[in-house]
Amino acid sequence: MNLPSFILKNALRNKRRALLSVLSVAMSLFLLVTLQVALRELTNPINDEGSSLRIIVRNKVSLAQPLPARQLQTIDRIPGIVAVTPFSFYGGLYKGDEKFTSFAQFAVDPQRSLPLISDAKGVTKEQLEAWIADRTSCILGKMTADRYGLKVGDRMQFTGQIYPCDLELKIAGIYYGTADDRNLMFHQKYLDELLGNPGTVGTWWLLAASIAEAPLVTDRINKAFANTSAEVRAESERAFVLGFVSMWANIKTLISGISIVVVFALILVTVSTMSMAIRERFRELAILKAIGFKRRELFVLILAESFGLAMFGALLGAGGAWALFNNINIQKMTNGMFLMFEVTPQMLGLAFAVAALLGLLSALLPMINVARTSVVQGLKTLD
Amino acid sequence: MALPLNYSFRNALVRWRSTIATVLGIALVVFVFVLLQSLAAGIEKSSSNTGDPRNIMVVRKGSTAESASLISRQTLTEIRYFEEIARNENGEPIISADVLVLASLPRRDNSGEANVLLRGVTARGMELRPQVKLAAGRWFEAGKREIVVSAKLAKRFANFGIGQSFKTGSATFTVVGWLDGGGSAFDSECWLDADECRSTFERDMYSSFLIRPTDEAAGEKLITRIEADRRFKLKAEKEVEYYRKQTMTAAPIKWLGGFLAVMMSVGAVFAAMNTMYAAVGARTREIGTLRVLGFRRRAVVAALLLEGGLLALVGGVLGCAIAFYWNGYTTATMGMETFSEIVFEFRVTPKLVLEGLAFAVIVGLIGTLFPAIRAARLPVISALKSI
Known part of the structure; x- marks a missing residue:
């Protein structure tokens, strides 16, 4: 019998305990990874190249304050912009039967918006033309279409929650491949018409010519409307989304605080149970010592066992989380509340680091005891 | 054993x-x-904890909250003289047409901005909300670009100290007082004069009406009357009910x-x-x-x-x-x-x-x-x- 198989035999001789230990480590690390993923999703917006190129211009007062439609002429003259379109969040209830609609509806100028949605796939040229031509039509993200079982040609009814008007839209095309395949886009003109042409839009959405040009463009726009009756704040789509993160306020801190508590709690119990397994074998360890095993060798024995159990738990918990979140459709499960739910290598690294620490900590106490105790004392121990 | x-x-x-x-x-x-x-x-x-059980709150049908509701001025003129609405000693109907504006303001700790709810409120509106008390300073005076902020928000946002001022929209407001909502939803609001609020933020529409009916029965009648009238497309309910659902x-x-x-x-x-x-x-x-x-x-x-x-x-x-x-x-x-x-x-x-x-x-x-x-x-x- 060699050392590794001795360690393995030792670890598994109480199979139930090994299983329970591994499972509680796995559970805590699964939870740790899940919380990290959720936190990242809340605080870290989608970061593709497009989100730095696309710019959102809102009223400086707040997002809820509309902008005058006449600003378009000024923006059109600003250099460095490839495309600009009105972009008004309609925020309606689909069919009026839900309390909360999981997808956004935006009023845009379809013709002008084409360069901004160039990454959308699945809409044919004819469908795009049909959309541009029919004022009451819309294009819809595939995720939402799948969720409600909608296809091209179907009609959708909305009750306005922000705007005092209801909508009925015909689906001209269904797209996918964008950062958020849930949204619906329809004609700003149609919205204006229903509202009696108030001469306002929600925000402006524009595309900068290049990444280098983007910050210059936002500066130019902010300056162009400074000291007018409707001052604006232009920022990249990414910065815009990050602005929402600030609004979550203390909840963010709270969740990160809680994940620390969760991990700490579970480490505590696990360390205690795992070191118990070794404490119980005190007499045996003393015998090993008596027959000539060195202290160092005993340390290796103890450490390898708890380290191995912890790592196995990490593999199960963190690996399980990774496998689970990679293979389920989180968008569908949470009704689009979470989009990516991506387990990053850093999170896996963190989980394994915690497991390593756990293995070390649970070996520490028994190791100190073994070192301190003489053979005779150890042999006398009863429990 | x-x-x-x-x-x-x-x-x-x-x-x-x-x-x-x-x-x-x-x-x-x-x-x-x-x-x-x-x-x-x-x-x-x-x-x-918010609201007075006697009050009736009116918002646009379909709006989830007051701040997302729009009601035309014409509607106010039509509803104002309904006989179910109580009158004060001067014979004026007790109805407050408020305007709510979201203003994105910087946090105190420089950690970004967040939206703050500004309520343009009338004298009637203040009487209808006795929960709200002045914690420090004084109430705003109309036409002077003055604002009273919640004492609890003052701890979280920059320039919310009494005497300080902040710019939003086309105006610079001076904070003249702190309000205390007594643990209600009003602790998350800043109050200013309704007309001033409408002109500063170019709001032609009102956000909500708060009404005191003559009595309980008149209140019930008023709710059915407003809801049934198809011209308005309004939702009326007891103020306490409205807030209870905001969870x-x-x-x-x-x-x-x-x-x-x-x-x-x-x-x-x-x-x-x-x-x-x-x-x-x-x-x-x-x-x-x-x-x-x-x-x-x-x-x-x-x-x-x-x-x-x-x-x-x-x-x-x-x-x-x-x-x-x-x-x-x-x-x-x-x-x-x-x-x-x-x-x-x-x-x-x-x-x-x-x-x-x-x-x-x-x-x-x-x-x-x-x-x-x-x-x-x-x-x-x-x-x-x-x-």
Whole structure:
């Protein structure tokens, strides 16, 4: 019998305990990874190249304050912009039967918006033309279409929650491949018409010519409307989304605080149970010592066992989380509340680091005891 | 015959290391559960604490919140003289047409901006909301670009001190006072003059009407009358009802609390089981002796369950105590309905404490049950022989 198989035999001789230990480590690390993923999703917006190129211009007062439609002429003259379109969040209830609609509806100028949605796939040229031509039509993200079982040609009814008007839209095309395949886009003109042409839009959405040009463009726009009756704040789509993160306020801190508590709690119990397994074998360890095993060798024995159990738990918990979140459709499960739910290598690294620490900590106490105790004392121990 | 209580108690003390770990582990599980639920309870409490039962709130049909509602001025002229609406001593109908504006303002700690709810309020509107008191300074004067901010928001946003000023829209407002909403939703608002608010933010429309009907019956009649009139497309309900429903923000927090509690308790059950199995294993001979002495199986099971349950209960009490430390602590997040910063307090209610304790005991009992059954099933003779 060699050392590794001795360690393995030792670890598994109480199979139930090994299983329970591994499972509680796995559970805590699964939870740790899940919380990290959720936190990242809340605080870290989608970061593709497009989100730095696309710019959102809102009223400086707040997002809820509309902008005058006449600003378009000024923006059109600003250099460095490839495309600009009105972009008004309609925020309606689909069919009026839900309390909360999981997808956004935006009023845009379809013709002008084409360069901004160039990454959308699945809409044919004819469908795009049909959309541009029919004022009451819309294009819809595939995720939402799948969720409600909608296809091209179907009609959708909305009750306005922000705007005092209801909508009925015909689906001209269904797209996918964008950062958020849930949204619906329809004609700003149609919205204006229903509202009696108030001469306002929600925000402006524009595309900068290049990444280098983007910050210059936002500066130019902010300056162009400074000291007018409707001052604006232009920022990249990414910065815009990050602005929402600030609004979550203390909840963010709270969740990160809680994940620390969760991990700490579970480490505590696990360390205690795992070191118990070794404490119980005190007499045996003393015998090993008596027959000539060195202290160092005993340390290796103890450490390898708890380290191995912890790592196995990490593999199960963190690996399980990774496998689970990679293979389920989180968008569908949470009704689009979470989009990516991506387990990053850093999170896996963190989980394994915690497991390593756990293995070390649970070996520490028994190791100190073994070192301190003489053979005779150890042999006398009863429990 | 049952085993004495002391037996369970002393056993827990003998293996104090794992006892402490188990108690602390369960305490933290209960802590997380109670803390998150107390947040949700705080949001619900602040909502249900808002409004006067006599008032009727009118918003546009389909709007989730006042701040997203638009009502035309023409509607006001039409509704204003309904005979169900009470009059004050000057014969004016007691109806307040408010304007709500969201302003994105910088936080005090430079950590970005958040939306603050500004309420353009009339003199009637202030009378209709007696909950709102002046905490410091004085009320605003119309036409002077003055604003009264919530004392609780003043702790969170830059330039909200009395005498300071901030710019939003085309105007620079001077803070002249702090308001105290008495733990209601008004603690998350800033008040200014309604007409000034409308002109500054170029709002032609009103956001909501708050009405005092002549009496209860007239109130009912008014609600049906406004709702039935198809010209208006308005939703009328009691002010307290309106606020009671503003708890969308609490739902995900509740869900998170439940989810974490369940997941953590599974981990805790595994650990508790491990400890108790070990305890039973170490006491095999002792249990055999007890059986020989005539203690029945169920007495052994009961003693062990008592031991596990007791430990868990201590953990539960400890967890609730730690959570209670935060009771009344003010915190804030973005309200899902208003889309603005809402301030509320952690509320560790008696119901939550009971739930937390029950939860702890259940975890303890489940963790102990299987080891206890195993102990009871030990064959007496071989148990006695084991070392």
